[in-house]
Amino acid sequence: xxxxxxxxxxxxxxxxxxxxxxxxxxxxxxxxxxxxxxxxxxxxxxxxxxxxxxxxxxxxxxxxxxxxxxxxxxxxxxxxxxxxxxxxxxxxxxxxxxxxxxxxxxxxxxxxxxxxxxxxxxxxxxxxxxxxxxxxxxxxxxxxxxxxxxxxxxxxxxxxxxxxxxxxxxxxxxxxxxxxxxxxxxxxxxxxxxxxxxxxxxxxxxxxxxxxxxxxxxxxxxxxxxxxxxxxxxxxxxxxxxxxxxxxxxxxxxxxxxxxxxxxxxxxxxxxxxxxxxxxxxxxxxxxxxxxxxxxxxxxxxxxxxxxxxxx
Amino acid sequence: xxxxxxxxxxxxxxxxxxxxxxxxxxxxxxxxxxxxxxxxxxxxxxxxxxxxxxxxxxxxxxxxxxxxxxxxxxxxxxxxxxxxxxxxxxxxxxxxxxxxxxxxxxxxxxxxxxxxxxxxxxxxxxxxxxxxxxxxxxxxxxxxxxxxxxxxxxxxxxxxxxxxxxxxxxxxxxxxxxxxxxxxxxxxxxxxxxxxxxxxxxxxxxxxxxxxxxxxxxxxxxxxxxxxxxxxxxxxxxxxxxxxxxxxxxxxxxxxxxxxxxxxxxxxxxxxxxxxxxxxxxxxxxxxxxxxxxxxxxxxxxxxxxxxxxxxxxxxxxxxxxxxxxxxxxxxxxxxxxxxxxxxxxxxxxxxxxxxxxxx
Amino acid sequence: xxxxxxxxxxxxxxxxxxxxxxxxxxxxxxxxxxxxxxxxxxxxxxxxxxxxxxxxxxxxxxxxxxxxxxxxxxxxxxxxxxxxxxxxxxxxxxxxxxxxxxxxxxxxxxxxxxxxxxxxxxxxxxxxxxxxxxxxxxxxxxxxxxxxxxxxxxxxxxxxxxxxxxxxxxxxxxxxxxxxxxxxxxxxxxxxxxxxxxxxxxxxxxxxxxxxxxxxxxxxxxxxxxxxxxxxxxxxxxxxxxxxxxxxxxxxxxxxxxxxxxxxxxxxxxxxxxxxxxx
Numbered sequence: 010x011x012x013x014x015x016x017x018x019x020x021x022x023x024x025x026x027x028x029x030x031x032x033x034x035x036x037x038x039x040x041x042x043x044x045x046x047x048x049x050x051x052x053x054x055x056x057x058x059x060x061x062x063x064x065x066x067x068x069x070x071x072x073x074x075x076x077x078x079x080x081x082x083x084x085x086x087x088x089x090x091x092x093x094x095x096x097x098x099x100x101x102x103x104x105x106x107x108x109x110x111x112x113x114x115x116x117x118x119x120x121x122x123x124x125x126x127x128x129x130x131x132x133x134x135x136x137x138x139x140x141x142x143x144x145x146x147x148x149x150x151x152x153x154x155x156x157x158x159x160x161x162x163x164x165x166x167x168x169x170x171x172x173x174x175x176x177x178x179x180x181x182x183x184x185x186x187x188x189x190x191x192x193x194x195x196x197x198x199x200x201x202x203x204x205x206x207x208x209x210x211x212x213x214x215x216x217x218x219x220x221x222x223x224x225x226x227x228x229x230x231x232x233x234x235x236x237x238x239x240x241x242x243x244x245x246x247x248x249x250x251x252x253x254x255x256x257x258x259x260x261x262x263x264x265x266x267x268x269x270x271x272x273x274x275x276x277x278x279x280x281x282x283x284x285x286x287x288x289x290x291x292x293x294x295x296x297x298x299x300x301x302x303x304x305x306x307x308x309x310x311x312x313x314x315x316x317x318x319x320x321x
Numbered sequence: 322x323x324x325x326x327x328x329x330x331x332x333x334x335x336x337x338x339x340x341x342x343x344x345x346x347x348x349x350x351x352x353x354x355x356x357x358x359x360x361x362x363x364x365x366x367x368x369x370x371x372x373x374x375x376x377x378x379x380x381x382x383x384x385x386x387x388x389x390x391x392x393x394x395x396x397x398x399x400x401x402x403x404x405x406x407x408x409x410x411x412x413x414x415x416x417x418x419x420x421x422x423x424x425x426x427x428x429x430x431x432x433x434x435x436x437x438x439x440x441x442x443x444x445x446x447x448x449x450x451x452x453x454x455x456x457x458x459x460x461x462x463x464x465x466x467x468x469x470x471x472x473x474x475x476x477x478x479x480x481x482x483x484x485x486x487x488x489x490x491x492x493x494x495x496x497x498x499x500x501x502x503x504x505x506x507x508x509x510x511x512x513x514x515x516x517x518x519x520x521x522x523x524x525x526x527x528x529x530x531x532x533x534x535x536x537x538x539x540x541x542x543x544x545x546x547x548x549x550x551x552x553x554x555x556x557x558x559x560x561x562x563x564x565x566x567x568x569x570x571x572x573x574x575x576x577x578x579x580x581x582x583x584x585x586x587x588x589x590x591x592x593x594x595x596x597x598x599x600x601x602x603x604x605x606x607x608x609x610x611x612x613x614x615x616x617x618x619x620x621x622x623x624x625x626x627x628x629x630x631x632x633x634x635x636x637x638x639x640x641x642x643x644x645x646x647x648x649x650x651x652x653x654x655x656x657x658x659x660x661x662x663x664x665x666x667x668x669x670x671x672x673x674x675x676x677x678x679x680x681x
Numbered sequence: 682x683x684x685x686x687x688x689x690x691x692x693x694x695x696x697x698x699x700x701x702x703x704x705x706x707x708x709x710x711x712x713x714x715x716x717x718x719x720x721x722x723x724x725x726x727x728x729x730x731x732x733x734x735x736x737x738x739x740x741x742x743x744x745x746x747x748x749x750x751x752x753x754x755x756x757x758x759x760x761x762x763x764x765x766x767x768x769x770x771x772x773x774x775x776x777x778x779x780x781x782x783x784x785x786x787x788x789x790x791x792x793x794x795x796x797x798x799x800x801x802x803x804x805x806x807x808x809x810x811x812x813x814x815x816x817x818x819x820x821x822x823x824x825x826x827x828x829x830x831x832x833x834x835x836x837x838x839x840x841x842x843x844x845x846x847x848x849x850x851x852x853x854x855x856x857x858x859x860x861x862x863x864x865x866x867x868x869x870x871x872x873x874x875x876x877x878x879x880x881x882x883x884x885x886x887x888x889x890x891x892x893x894x895x896x897x898x899x900x901x902x903x904x905x906x907x908x909x910x911x912x913x914x915x916x917x918x919x920x921x922x923x924x925x926x927x928x929x930x931x932x933x934x935x936x937x938x939x940x941x942x943x944x945x946x947x948x949x950x951x952x953x954x955x956x957x958x959x960x
Contacts, residue, residue, distance in 0.1 A: 047828065047832040051807075054809035112698070136941070141934055149713075279804075307793060410874045
């Protein structure tokens, strides 16, 4: 049977691989266009905006002021406070979440923890809307009728009811607890997946060598989990800095800026004070910090994956 | 129908050369097998012929025309894959008829032609089943059917029977051979199984590290291997090849391996000097017909034949005897070699030394 | 202690640990749910009056009544989340396939960029987007929200689906090509039909992310396009002393998504968790 050129694709003189490449480019373009329009351009605009003094909704009427906005920020004590709060928030959240999640993951990896109900339980805080989480803890922290104060005073742990969200010294930590509670499950799932990738035979070998549970954990489990843990640390750091809903619903940055972090500061400066240039500057600083973290993620990620494939 | 020609096909992946200057011509209607161990470049070559991969340099010709820029479909080739590659979400009928559906043929034509092919391959009773409901042999036949319905100019087979058990493999070989005899379509077959290659092919191309070591009919590559590598690769059991030396004394030539000296009558003796290896197949090793006394080491009775391995020093030599031969380990027998079956190889290059002294 | 005794202590320890895990994870939720079914006077008495006879639906009924916007919010959330998910699947699946299989020039860099987009705050893009949306009259609209939501849903969809498409056997694509399928036909007729489960799961995940989103929603909507999270946040501010209703509203806004997550947990657990660990 001879070739029937009119039957399927007209022979255009392009090979199989070349045609796939060409179609591939076409298929990628819509997504790239969307992302360029909705992400890349606004980011560029935001960077430009941070260099302007813009008070109106239309930043084209702003005046170019160079790095003035940034200078203002670095001299502003509220900015310094927000920066400190953000760092504190990130460090504490990551440390607590990763450690507790690791403990939970180890529990769930144990034969006794294999029940699927446990994994379903993990999904609930994860799927919960962050706003709903905020409302939930607003109720728990309620100073008059909240369950926390009730249990505290009833058991005698707390002499008097505490105004969790109204005390500058406590508010940030109260928010942290709420955030940590919600974030632990997903990291637990990530670590659990990492644990399940540890070859069983290593445990058997270490048991034959006479290692106890703590030693096995230190010398077998932890090294195998190193990459996963690093990934979790970087991811959770980034998510910590993105946090917004809790602050918005519970404290609006107060009391006395105790819960103001960079993200919320940017929002307040832009939308409540109307200073778009300054707000953009805060946001861009935050963006820069997170960008560095993202680079760290990629750096941890690539050599780790290459090593797994036996390339490095 | 078309003939297939490969001209100086080279394929490089970075520093690795998967194919190095492969030249091959397959005549119209011929069945040629690319044979070799994994990594020798046979599958890469097949994919280049199919158009699924691009050579780094070189040309593929079909029917005399360069087809480098044509897609597999445009080259009018059909392919049977190692893992069948059946569309899991389509029935057997849809799998076979997919190509016709892409060509927008009318539905009854598709149904009719699928029915014909299915009957030819004994698949008519499973047409509505999904691939996962079929046995390995049935799945492979669906893959065959998908190729047959194309009525292509060239058939390509990529180790299609590797995933089948031994008995099924032999059965499928017969089916493919019958199919080729019936349809007469130019076929290229890739396998690492030398028995498969010998039984199916008009000619075999043995490949190694991206090169073609030898192209020849089954007779050629079996009895006249060009290199030591081919000699060892073809034939089961493997040819015994010894690293010894030729000695000529008092007009008698002998090949000495360790403490054994095998006499070689004049005509069979190589005339050149230099270091030579000697190879002999099991069917050319005679027991108890004169020769050197040696003890039996292992006896393998296989019903229709028996392999008797005798040994001396560190060397082993296997002899093939028809029927059930009865020997016991340690028994003393005499071993002689049929001079017609002796092959000599230049030790350094591995190429066979012909009787007149030239290299093959 | 004997070996058996040590093992038993360990088992008790692990059992305790698991119990702690369950208690810690579920306690806030359980308490919130209980509170949502108790009338205000039961909640504000000390101690909270948990008598079974008190349980009532009045909070839920109150919160769903017409003068609160919750039903409208739920409807908006459903529409925005569904369409965002569908759009993201359409655009993202093609891109994911191209990046996974079609050797797009610069594909590796594109993928890294997509990964990085997940990692910066919405605050950075909100103002330019707000300006554009108000100029085009798309503020306080479902469509405007959908477009903005694509910015963070699309990258996730691409990244996850890329992993799934990479697992499709190459020979399947080759067989289709040899049969005469063009690249688009291979994608449409072979690859997509066998990828329906991961496609669906990714769609569910995108739906969940879009539904739960708050920041863009609170800034870009004013009245008619308010999504459920926005309404719930308003509740907690406006009707702050109606504790039971506040929590009931949060429950209503969350339960659809939690149910979805549990129903499709197998895909979610397999796909995204593994994807994050192995990339």
